[in-house]
Amino acid sequence: MTQEHDAKSDDDAIVQIRNLHKWYGPFHALKNISLDVRRGEKIVICGPSGSGKSTLIRCVNGLERYSEGRILANGHLVDHRSDHLRLICQEVGMVFQHFNLFPHLTVMENCTLALTRVRKIPKAEAIEVAQHFLERVRIPEHGNKYPSQLSGGQQQRVAIARSLCMRPKVMLFDEPTSALDPEMIKEVLEVMTGLAREGMTMLCVTHEMGFAREVADRIVFMDAGAIVEEAPPEEFFGAAKHERSRKFLSQLLH
Amino acid sequence: MSFLDVLSVIWSGFGVTAEVTLLSLAYGVPFALIFGILQFTTQGWCRHAATIVIEFWRSSPVIILLFVFYYALPLAGLTLQAMSVAALVLGLNIGGYGSQAVRAALQSLDRGQYEAGMAMGLTRIQTLMLIELPQALKAMVPTFVNLLIQLVKGTALVSLITLADMTYKAKSVAQMTFDPASAYMGLLLSYFIICYPLTILGRSLERRLAVAKEGGHV
Numbered sequence: 218m219t220q221e222h223d224a225k226s227d228d229d230a231i232v233q234i235r236n237l238h239k240w241y242g243p244f245h246a247l248k249n250i251s252l253d254v255r256r257g258e259k260i261v262i263c264g265p266s267g268s269g270k271s272t273l274i275r276c277v278n279g280l281e282r283y284s285e286g287r288i289l290a291n292g293h294l295v296d297h298r299s300d301h302l303r304l305i306c307q308e309v310g311m312v313f314q315h316f317n318l319f320p321h322l323t324v325m326e327n328c329t330l331a332l333t334r335v336r337k338i339p340k341a342e343a344i345e346v347a348q349h350f351l352e353r354v355r356i357p358e359h360g361n362k363y364p365s366q367l368s369g370g371q372q373q374r375v376a377i378a379r380s381l382c383m384r385p386k387v388m389l390f391d392e393p394t395s396a397l398d399p400e401m402i403k404e405v406l407e408v409m410t411g412l413a414r415e416g417m418t419m420l421c422v423t424h425e426m427g428f429a430r431e432v433a434d435r436i437v438f439m440d441a442g443a444i445v446e447e448a449p450p451e452e453f454f455g456a457a458k459h460e461r462s463r464k465f466l467s468q469l470l471h
Numbered sequence: 472m473s474f475l476d477v478l479s480v481i482w483s484g485f486g487v488t489a490e491v492t493l494l495s496l497a498y499g500v501p502f503a504l505i506f507g508i509l510q511f512t513t514q515g516w517c518r519h520a521a522t523i524v525i526e527f528w529r530s531s532p533v534i535i536l537l538f539v540f541y542y543a544l545p546l547a548g549l550t551l552q553a554m555s556v557a558a559l560v561l562g563l564n565i566g567g568y569g570s571q572a573v574r575a576a577l578q579s580l581d582r583g584q585y586e587a588g589m590a591m592g593l594t595r596i597q598t599l600m601l602i603e604l605p606q607a608l609k610a611m612v613p614t615f616v617n618l619l620i621q622l623v624k625g626t627a628l629v630s631l632i633t634l635a636d637m638t639y640k641a642k643s644v645a646q647m648t649f650d651p652a653s654a655y656m657g658l659l660l661s662y663f664i665i666c667y668p669l670t671i672l673g674r675s676l677e678r679r680l681a682v683a684k685e686g687g688h689v
């Protein structure tokens with residue numbers, strides 16, 4: 218077992234997940250998950266509702282406590298010492314399904330908060346950094362607005378910019394487009410595709426199979442708390458090995 | 472004695488009523504914030520201890536607390552001035568209610584707010600102070616105005632521990648003129664004059680917050 222994993226691991230792995238288990242009381246939510254994410258790699262995680270996708274990526278930045286196993290993020294052990302987690306959260310960005318922007322702060326303040334309070338850089342400098350990333354997600358002109366004054370797609374792009382401001386080594390996405398109207402999904406996916414092209418390491422839970430096909434290096438298919446299949450997109454979409462993956466894909470397409 | 476004279480005697484106690492109210496706030500507001508936050512953020516024995524303290528102040532009859540602190544504590548060698556007793560008891564009583572408003576407002580926030588704060592590397596305290604509390608405080612404003620009105624009305628009890636507030640003055644007018652009807656009608660009117668503007672203030676704040684909720688900013 219360990220040998221197999223050691224063979225699979227390589228020094229390039231920026232996130233190493235080893236033999237991870239998670240129980241919610243008696244419920245076994247993650248079952249022996251092992252996954253390496255290499256620097257610059259884009260991984261799409263998919264699977265039916267309740268299969269543990271969110272739980273898995275939330276373990277990576279410590280939002281969820283795992284029960285057994287080990288996660289290394291950029292060389293740091295993800296444990297529940299709060300100072301360790303803060304260090305990890307500075308290097309691992311996260312984008313949520315419901316954006317989770319701070320409604321009492323402007324777009325600009327949302328983006329500069331962590332820079333000034335965590336990185337402790339001067340405000341003027343933080344504003345410059347934030348402006349740069351707001352331009353990159355193509356909403357440079359809305360800095361003084363409040364989140365509720367923006368469309369869903371714009372809000373999610375602000376959330377992406379807010380994460381990027383910390384210059385993370387890895388980005389986690391948890392169904393970033395599933396709370397959006399169809400016409401706004403595209404603008405968010407475009408931003409994510411751009412990010413992928415520029416070499417960002419991404420761990421992305423999504424059911425946008427077009428996006429997965431285009432940017433993913435690997436697709437990870439989960440079911441009932443376990444990784445069922447792990448394959449490059451052409452293989453996964455062309456000839457999924459497992460019955461459950463095929464069933465999932467056919468349901469998604471129809 | 473004309474009704475106006477009665478009123479003017481009653482209002483000579485306004486200073487004491489105002490002082491009791493303000494001093495009570497000085498105890499009550501920090502108490503509400505600290506204990507509401509403790510109940511929200513801690514677990515285990517610490518949370519239990521906070522709950523017991525809150526429940527003690529919230530569920531004991533104010534009038535008995537006033538008597539105990541004023542008459543019984545000196546027997547144990549601790550003598551507090553009437554004003555201090557009044558502010559402490561009224562303040563912590565109203566603060567007990569306030570703490571529940573604080574806790575409820577914090578609990579009603581979307582958990583994603585806390586998660587976003589932690590996920591960007593803020594400390595627990597920073598997340599609380601910069602993200603959760605500012606939003607919760609806004610939601611609490613109407614409740615706090617209501618509690619302030621409760622407090623003003625509650626100050627009527629302090630006349631029982633010798634403080635010469637408006638109620639105390641009304642009682643003395645009633646005794647002097649043998650006309651309790653006009654004394655207490657004057658008193659009722661006086662509290663109404665103080666509390667009604669507060670009610671209006673509370674309602675307008677509530678409206679502004681409701682608008683802000685839709686528009687997203689105040």
Ligand SMILES: Nc1ncnc2c1ncn2[C@@H]1O[C@H](COP(=O)(O)OP(=O)(O)OP(=O)(O)O)[C@@H](O)[C@H]1O
Nearest residue numbers: 241244246264265266267268269270271272273392
């Ligand atoms: N706090 C919790 N307490 C108990 N069970 C939980 C908790 N959070 C998640 N679960 C359970 O763990 C399982 C995995 O949940 P998770 O949210 O990771 O699924 P998911 O794959 O992200 O699903 P979805 O596509 O619906 O988002 C589900 O069966 C869920 O009911």
Ligand SMILES: [Mg+2]
Nearest residue numbers: 270271272392
């Ligand atoms: Mg999920």
